[in-house]
Amino acid sequence: MKYLCLVYSDERLLHSQPDSPKDTECHTYAEAVQASGRMLAAQALEPVRSATTVRVRNGKLSITDGPFAETKEQLAGFYLIDAKDLNEALQVAGGIPAARVGSVEVRPVRELNL
């Protein structure tokens, strides 16, 4: 089963806390998940100030600056993993270094009905 682990944190604090993970630590963890065979994809994201939101209404494209919604914590990165069940997914999510300063939302992936 696939799970998307969404890493949220307050961007302004993510890199400035005593417990903040360094890039090397994040990379090492991603490699460990990769080695365990559970990794499908993982990326860190640029801050939301770089975000652009796109909508199509009545066939018309609209483009606006900024994220979909202003929130206290922002999406900082993600892991897409393959896990046996939720417990295994939670174990992987709990190991993501950014979980120490932010939070990780674990969502099962819905297979499209085709």
Place this chain on the structure above:
Amino acid sequence: MTVKAQVEAVYRSESRRILATLIRLLGDFDLAEEALHEAFFVAVERWQQDGVPDNPRAWLVSTGRFKAIDRLRRQARFTPLLQEQAEALEAVEWSDEDVEDDRLRLIFTCCHPALAADAQVPLTLREICDLTTEEIARAFLATPATIAQRIVRAKGKIREAKIPYQVPSLAELPERLDSVLRVIYLVFNEGYSASMGADLTREELTREAIRLGRLLLELLPEPEVMGLLALMLLHESRRPARTSPAGELVLLAEQDRALWGAALIAEGCALVEQALATRRFGPYCLQAAIAAVHAEATTAADTDWVQIVGLYDVLQRLVPSPVIELNRAVALAMRDGPLAGLQQVEGILARGELLDYHLAHSARGEFCRQLGRMKEARQAYEKALGLTQQAPEKRFIERRLAELSG
């Protein structure tokens, strides 16, 4: 005994074990519940013809499983995906030996921390204790529709997020066990000290919580499980003395100790000793130990307050909380006098904690009363009165206020 009565007796003693195994074999709560009922339905007829089988439980599991697979196959004519599911289920091997593990799996799944906190209790009472949604709703003063919805959502999450039906690994056990113990203690507390409404206790809930505690101890003899069961038994032992015949609240110090349940106390104290001897005890054991010290005192005046304050100190270090601090303040007042207690309570309130907790203001009122500071006592009791929703508590505080003005 008629066959029908025999089937009913098997239902009462075995239905939860059978359900627990069927959930594992069928991988779905709803499918397992339907299968369970079909199996018992078939049993009434078949046992009349063929006699009661040697192992009724194994017969019922096997029949329920067969019925569920059969139904999936019939539906598979319209939904081809179900054919695969039926085949997968048929391939699962099972033996009746695993039944105790299945019960433990069921407990850990119903109390999984990934489920909404307000769904864990109803799901546990529904699946493990076999209370109806109406009974659960009545016990928690909610509507059956609300309770049913929480249960449906929880089952949906188990299915969609794929919460596994398993006993946690040793590494996960401490955190997961905490969650199970919390659910059981919540059930107990709601029964022992109903948060709202006319009655002080709701016996059916304390009974179910103790039953759950016993079951868990049987399946998983961990020190904190012993501690929780002991704590519940020791509290339960005081129930006959906690309310007057008129339904009024009677404080611990004023209770008729002859009414305390001696058998429950003996069992509780033995469990506390057993748990403390493991040296791996936690907050439930410590709270049970405090209750045991109370239980062992033949009169309120005989209570070993030095030991109780000491146990609260350890508890406060282990799990710091203002409520424990408040209880410690009450014990401290008994040891060192009301002024010592008052200083502690005022310290807690000054930090802005427990401002909305009626017992903090009640305690403050009581200490002031004992110190002869009647005006402050009255103010504190009035504050407490405004904060409690529970009728016997309200009447108790009103009596105190009447005494103060008298």
